[in-house]
Amino acid sequence: MAEQAGDGAAGAPRVIDARDMVPPEPMERTLEALDFLERGEELQLWLNREPFPLYRILNTNGYAYRTEYIEDDGRFIVHIRHAGH
Template sequence: MRTDQQDSIQELDVRDVDGEPFGHIMDALDDIGESEALRLVNSFEPVPLYGVLTENGYEYDADQVADEEWHVTIRPE
């Protein structure tokens, strides 16, 4: 996984999204550039998302930062 510090990071907190956040996540990913990243903030580790990210040319790093808070930083490969 890449850890370039020069990347601009956009943040998307989906903990309060009513319903399925998948569409919000994919829309946010459509809006980031090649040298940007998206930090997804979620209340659980979004394991089902990882396969979709890989299939669509993204890499990711996941960190649990609190009991019910995960940060997943997603970048284009």
Template structure:
């Protein structure tokens, strides 16, 4: 699943992302695209034990791939 959060003001991207993660099962993957690096989201993902990787995109946005591995 991919969620495009570009054009949204904080905290909407983080809220949308966490809501989607809450509905996912362990082992599932989610990709999000944000206008900027989601620094506060990284902290939340680390606390929850999720794996995540960030790739800068050519248009200046960031694609974050998240794997749900625990609650």
């Protein structure tokens, strides 16, 4: 399962499960999804590692993110929103 669209306005976040993708596909999918990210909406990126290059791009382009580590399955969840929302 690569990408699951959320229910939009209902508040369920759009999720990109990039754990089975080979670089640079995770970044490619994330940047594409950012094009359609509405203010107030959240995009989640699931990975087995921390995406440092992506952090830089988010920082310098007006996005806020928070990374959560799920110890059970070693998954990193990057929660991305427009900064200030």
